[in-house]
Amino acid sequence: MPRAPLTHYSAILLFSLFSLLFCAASMAIDHDYVQSQTQVSAINNQDVVDTNDHKNTPLRLTESSITKIDLTDWLYIHNSNNITELATLTLHNNNKQNWHKFTEADMRSIGAKNTWVSFSIYNPNDQLSRIIALDNPLLDRLKLFHLVDNDLKNVELMGDSLPFDQRPLQSNLFLYPFDMKPGELHTFYFKINNRGTLNIPLVLWSKNDFSHAIETQSLVHGLQIGILIAISLFSLFIALASGSFSYSYYCGYVMSLTIIVTSIYGISFQYIWPSLPGLQQLIIPMMIPIALAFALMFTEKVMQLKYHNKRMLLMGRYLAVYCVFLSLVISFLNFEVTIYLLGVSIILISFTLIVFSIIQVLKGTKNARFHAIGRIGLFAGSLISALIYLGHISWQILPQTPIMVGLTFEVIIMSAVLAMRYNDERKAKLQMQKKALEQAVRLQQNRDEALRAEAQANERLEQMVAQRTLELEVTLRELNEANQKLTQQNTIDSLTGVKNRSAFDKRLAAEGRISRRQQTPLAILMIDIDKFKDINDQHGHLAGDHSIKVIATTISDFLKRPTDLVSRFGGEEFAIILPNTDSEGAMQLAEQVRLAISKLSIDWENNPIPLFVSIGVSASVIETDEHPTLLLEQADKALYQAKRNGRNQVSLFSSE
Template structure:
């Protein structure tokens, strides 16, 4: 008990007198001119490598504190715990209520102490790994309310333990000025996230409509980037995670890797890398898959490991996207210039912010929100590029369709010409076939089938027109003897010669000669009476008689007997006409051959 009492006594002595010993931190006089300015150069810090020091231990080691030489003390990624000390004095400022804002939402755990004359007035512990409800004020950043009337002083201590980059950008505000600053920020954030959300929703709907994978990758990239910015701005902890801080650490590397994977896949499909840059296409393909695997791993792996891997991934991806954009632009890829411009604006916005932070650029609206402005302009440009790409693809499709239609029309015309030619050839072949079908294969004149059809047709014509129709039956005399004496080849030659002589004797278009059978021929003479038929028969007989058929240098004399029959009255049949002509032919044969005989006039069928 005595040892515990002694320990408490030492702590109280240190709390009461530690500040009087003079810590190396510069005392900050509260003035309205300092409102909104970084307080880093008024801080002193102490490294606690083991993380075991308590407030009393820290106060006891006041000589170990070192003054900060930076506007924003930044110790990057470290395993050490850092203590910060700031002494505030209000000599004559009328304002008694003040607010201190730590403008870095990614700090895991921050323990805060406010001391007056060595006594702890207030303390709190908050951070992104602790429930949001534990914060001294509901704000996306850590904001500490202070009561410091004129003539008083406060000693402030912060114990910072984080796996993220350890930095403490402290800014002093009055409640009114912080409210104005928050109002401007809310407007800027609303505009920024509104633009990104509109781009995300629009392109998601376009993807659902067109099923173009580029839009899905764009949505993945923008969605991941929105979550990244919400984590960086502290809005994710305020509105999404609330009192579920276990997701806070995983969200940052997860959203970064998801966004980078989406950017890689977007570049592949948007710039058609398989066609234009096959090597870079394979690289981005593997990068996207590695980033996707790491995104899943980040949900379980230590934050310090994953955030370093993610940082390396982001650096590699930024360089890769810039190189791809430059090469594709140089090779004339239409949409590459939009891609390169968008990426250059984004990288420019990212570069401006640290230049503002280290003081090389003034802190104005454009530099303060350069990352948001750059990323919003990038999202707009990429969305415009997607729309332009859609227009180009539609124009290409229309051109391809027009070319395809023209080629199709040409092919149709060619096929039509080929079809017309084929039909013409088919018609000619069909006509030729029809000719062959009605021709006698030996003599070349019409055959018996054609004769029968024409006889029936001409009888109907004669009946309607009441004009005469004559028929000649012609038989070669002694044809069997010719075959027996000279052979069948000689007989065939005689048949061809006689057929030719008969055909040459016909002058009118309607007159037809046909081989009737064996050595017999038939001649149809429309609109020809008995006298005309007799004269033609005599001409044919004389032409046959004058034939000089020769077989193996031996003359073959030829004569023909001809029977003539005439239809003078309507209603006559082909059988009666043929029978009459055949009877006249028989009579010519019977009376010595080589002559023309006229059949007796046909009597009406009713009188027969």
Template sequence: MRLLRFGLWFWLLAVAVGWPLQAAAQVAQEANFPVQALTSSAPSRIEVGARMGVLVDPTGTLSIEQVQSPAQAWQRIDRQSPNFGFTHDSYWFRFQIDNRDAQTLARFIELPIPYLEDVQLYHYVGGVLQIHYTLGAQSPFAQRVVRHPNFIMPVQLVPGINQIYLRLASAGTIEAPLRIWDPVRFYAASNDENLAQGSVIGVLLVMVIYNLFVYFSTRDINYIYYIGFVASYLMFHLSLTGYAFAYVWPQAVRWNSFAISTFVASSAFFTCLFTENFLRLRSFSKPAFYLVRSLSWFYALLLLVTFVLPYSWTIRVGASVAVPTAAIALFLGYWRWLRGAKFARFYCLAWTAILIGLAVLSASKQGWIAFNGWTENASQIGIILLVVLLSFTLADRINNDRTLRLNAQAVALGHERSARASQQALIQATEHANRELEQRVASRTNDLNATLEQLKSANDRLQLLSTTDRLTQIGNRAFFDTSIASELRRATRQGTPLTVMMLDIDHFKRVNDTHGHLAGDACLRALADLLRTRIHRAGDILARYGGEEFVIVLSATSMAQSLHMAEELRAAIESMEIRFEEKLLRITASFGVVCAVPHPTQTVQNFLAAADHALYEAKGAGRNCVRTATLG
């Protein structure tokens, strides 16, 4: 009896302790299984957003039974939009729809990301599977339940709790901006979307055809590059939005799997060709010309390899360099405009429009600004403005060139008339007038010689200013590019070692943020003064490479000597005290050093790339240290 009573008390104690723990575990589990309340009077479109649980599957092998196990560590989505970027992982999402009506409601679940390769949806009620969809860009378009560019998955929501599981996998980005639609309202919205997309596509087609006719009349190669860019972007847009797979090549599954990266590369390729030729970079700036020409060759190669290399590799490369390329094109346009090329103004406005559109779209995706029809279509509005303004740009440059030719003809005609008048005067002049003319010619010759001397002096000063960094009063990037090329040729010819040393001020942004940019300028000047006192041999080069980065070139110096100097410089910088506004500032620097006897196949870029790699190793090793690299 006493034993029975003890057992009863033990059971009650176990229940009293275990029930709260079980309840807490249940609450924690349901916290990652959010519930979407739904009635027939609810809004016709519901944005699921981040109200889902997420489970990362790095191996991509979890089954639906395994993800339903209570042991799985489901997590909340900690970002405004469920966008996980480029990843090789598979992702599981889950949420619950609570149908609070007494009748079954028909709804569509939309995933508006057409390029995902594997999309699977599971609909459970009370642990019983109701329907399972297997979709994705790797399956023929005809297998889709609803014929639409996006993934549309119909579900019949019974009264009560309906559990939804979604598995996504892709070689590109993983995004899950799910929407729950009333079917009638979905088709109405889809028609509106088709109309908007048709307008965009129509504008792009009109611009292609119109400018093709203009090319036939002008034979200006820039129109071919422009047409190539617009046509490539049009195909990229159709591929990205799923319209190409839905209506152009619904059976070409393999081609559809890499079409996006192909058209990204071709769009960037034609952008580089257009920028190079339209801005006349060959005659304006050799470095800018070679930069853009190198980018065009890079994109040509990328365009070819999209057909053979995995999409997961080519899309990452294309996406990572597309925005910098657009920024370079915009920078060069404003540079040309500020240097007096008025024909570049529409070009600058065009690229500014698309970058603003992309910035607005990115801000809305991150939740920084309101998400509405304008922000959702900001990139499309930007590309239309880009295409139209670029067309205006071409026409404006033709008019500008015509005006310049007319002005040149007018000047030439004026010169001709003046020459005839002068000739007539000479014929009618007397011998006295000839002697007076000789005196005037001699006087003007002297004036001209004096003017030429002044011009030469001004040119010398201008040359010095153009190769000197204004802040630090040491060589700038242009001086460095010219000087190292000469030193590389000499070292190659003589067979002597050449050292390239790159150094970067550690945490320089923190100096600017804490003490202000004037303090940062003071640090840069102090560092330049220190380096100037130690780099003074003939043939050695000291320059500010950009920002807080400096570069040193040592001729006929071994690796051991270079490392010794780098360590001395590093220690001197660490011990240097910089006075600024009654404050005492200290800085450190990281060094990357490469030393080798160059051979004819090696370029300046080989040395710079190796030194930059060593510099990044120094940064990764904790900064305030020296790292070396060898030429590949």
């Protein structure tokens, strides 16, 4: 047992190291951004060429130029968004004031309608082949105009609002290959229509370096998606095998994240629904609330909020219902409203889950610490990605890298938490099976001993049938009494001497059948000792056991009919079955019991112990086989109503 915590911490450490390795791989992909930024200044110092039709500063390329160039420093944006055609735009090119450098403020603006951006590339001496890559698979519509020496050479229409096969190159990124001859000036115009931010990370690649970079990126993306799919399938199989809601909700959560991740990378659009651009537009805003709903339900189960905090349980369920509703109606909302609702929902629910975890950590709930670490890691990654995406911080990495690292870290941590919980449940079941086996062995031994005694008696009886008839009768009587005592021991509570829970369940089923057959009322009383924990804390458990025995004796004194039954239901709770008794009679007896107990005077080591009980009453004519169990639940609800009303009182169940 002492080694269990060490094993858990070792598992968490291994998972954390794995997440760090994924982070390092992602940073390796993004390292080229840093390299390109450090070499851009050298290119800026090269000679530039101006043209009369376009006043922007072109990028000058030679055979010795670096093979990956971030085009942001050469990117210009038009001041007007009312121009829809290239012919109209070229009329404005003679006025240089109509264009300005593309800045972070332009990137942070939400919504782009007929927004024109442009850059130029000049090739003085060499024959070159290049690829323009736009690493934002979520752009709605992009129209590219390629001019060579101010003559229109090609027009391409791209975007995730169009079928995938319309792209120039079949890639999840937006790619445009072209060749440059010596002395040519290549000018590119992009007309962009997008509901989100104007995030256009344009990069100029050589074909060889792009192939190497895209292979590395695909490897890392495939590794992350493979981890998510493997974890979701593993959780699904465990859920189907064990019937555990925890694994079912976690499987739904990870599958939702997998769909979101593959959609963000453009992989789903490329391989799963390439002919359904409408679905590509809706899948991410629809799946985010679903993932949040599964996260809330998974947290409820893994943190066992049903037993630890009812308020947190209700709040989590209300938020889950809100998320499902939001997912259903989000396709009918304006995109700006959708962005606002999703942003507020993600921040609110992520913060709520973190608060839930921290509260349970402070309460000492098992595994809550790791749950909090996973949630905080995902929240931090999401926050950093949002700040990079909106341009508030300038880190030389892709905007989606922090959230993807945080998401992978969170999923792995939650898998570890779920695995530890499964291990704890397995150990608990094994312990229960061990105890049940020991009890079965003891019962078998008792049966064997009884059978041996019976065999010996039968043998003696066979030998003395004629001579000792009287002794035979005595022996048979003693054997019968021994069997009755053995049976009675299995139905009597050892502490109080009243019937135990097993005897209560059997009697309840039998009396239910009699009530149903004879159409007579059956009443059940649930009795609980008020503030019993205070008795144990102040006077010790022996005083608590003595109090239970005194109350059991007092209750038994009030049951006069042989068909009435009192049993110890569990802990400090008692249950009474009153056949052929309506609610009025049951309430009268309950009040007598409550009053008698409240008048008891118990001294324990010269310290008085006041005793009070709360009683719940339910009575009805049994109609179905399940009705006795329902009657018991109603009595239990009435008991808790008496508790809520102030204790030391009797409460009758009412459907209202």
